[in-house]
Amino acid sequence: MMFRQRIAGLVQEALPEEAIRHIDIGTIIEIPADPKLGDYAFPAFSLARVLKKAPQRIAQEVADSITPPPWVERMEVVGGYLNFFIEKSFMVREVLQRIQDEGEAYGSSQTGQGRTVVIDFSSPNIAKPVAVGLIRTTVLGHSLYRIFAHQGYHVERVNHLGDWGTQCGKWIVAYELWGDEERLKADPIKELFQLYVRFHQEAETQPELDDRAREAFRRLEQGDPELLALWRRFRELSIKEFERVYARLGIEFDSYAGEAFYEDKMPRVLEILTEKGLLKDSEGAAIVELEDLPPCLIKKSDGSTLYATRDLAAALYRWEHYRPSLVLYVVGAPQQLHFKQVFAVLRLMGMDWVDRYEHIAFGTIRLGDEAMSTRRGNVVFLEDLLDEATGRARAIIDERNPGLADKDEVAEMVGIGAVLFYFLMFNRMKDISFDWAAALNYEGDSGPYVQYTYARAGSVLRRADAEVLPVAELNTGALTEPEELALVKELARFGSVVASAEAGREPSAIARYLLELCRVFNGFYHAHRIVGSDVMAERLALLDATRTVIRNGLYLLGIRAPEEM
């Protein structure tokens, strides 16, 4: 980012007014795929029409009118490109200096200064076991939290628990019919899960069970004390379970205000809707009609509320309580219509701030051919996956590094890291076929590959048994090998990667970057000796800077970086 902007500045000054109006110089500067062509390039093609000149001529004229500053080694016009070669020792010094100075803040910007972003993520339904299907919203939301916080935002992490609604009626009915106090005491989560699955199995042949569930929820919503007590108990058991898994993943929340929290805030929503004349009766239910979208159902014909009603109340509350610049709902793609409807209703209500609300959708995790479904019992428990992952990491450690201290701790870091990385490395809209072999792959494109690179670099540092010197004391001009320069350029790019991850709400950009960075570092590592070389001090500084960037990148994904593994 640092050089890109300076190059943009040079080009901008060299261009006539009319050209500048037509292009965004800041974004047009690119990095050539082949470093032999240059370090940065200005493509002049898009200006050919505006200036009515051939691109090569424009590039040449820009080149002629630029007096290259000392840090530009030379410029070259190739085709319609003006290619810039940065003076190498300057580039190395700038990048290493900046990483040394900024440390864990390297790669951040302050775009979020003074702004609040609310991120609604994870949001499991209570009385349901934590299945692998929950992991995507959980790790995406957590990574987005880290990214936005890194960019200076104040972030509120909200776990919008699914602790209200007809589903609550379902397990109340299931418990009344088949529940067993002893089993519930012995293993609450297992008992709740079995009740849940049994309800859905039996409801397929006895649809009247669904009616009973709706009736039970209606009574719960009206405050039936017995049902409320049962509800509270199930809720607490569930949260205890969730928190154990979150702790393993290193995730925390600022609020557990779930759907039940909005129970007493819905009448106001209904009032506003009525006041504005938006509420219509349809087959006994209350709806809001929308343009270009199916109507939004606000109240069931039995008078009880729905998902959308509670989301409207939540949206209102979040605006009034947090005054956010941005609200992100990290919820699966199947709910796109729901959010479109809720946002459209808010717009009709005159809530212009709804423009700040975004649904961050993501693809489905499928198991074999089917989408995972807790209802059908077709499910992999998240904890089983985490156990499998750490167990496997432990086995590899026992085999390759039996002398390691804290083996269990490191196995947890690596195993969890592998799982987190796997679920963050794909574009969020892609469906993921869950497959044990792929999720537990620790070679090639994987979290452990990145962690391994980090640990090995750390091991070199220990082996060298020398302090990493401040850049001012180094001869940065001594780093001239192509592998060294490629690594420096890769490190320089980190800030723009973080910025694009923020802009696209796409942590995978960071995961992809880390894989590339490690590949470039490993290429350097294998090509050149570090300890004992005559440029050892410079190479150690380069290695240390790489470690900083890997650590920062992993942090933004919510993954820990082990010193040894």
Added chain:
RNA sequence: GCGCGCGUAGCUCAGUGGAUAGAGCAUCUGACUUCGGAUCAGAGGGCCAGGGGUUCAAAUCCUCUCGCGCGCACCA
């Protein structure tokens, strides 16, 4: 039927307007008697689903078609 999303190497995926389309896995061939082989170097493998269009330039934008997934009223 309507809406949203996806379609790139055998498989899993990057690349979303620029220079010769890239990785990982799998397959094959190799690697320093000194820094960790969870690594690295190399090989083979592509009508970027298909047609039409816009542009100096298209995997990328528009349009149509095909295939797959998801959603479309009292679940969340």
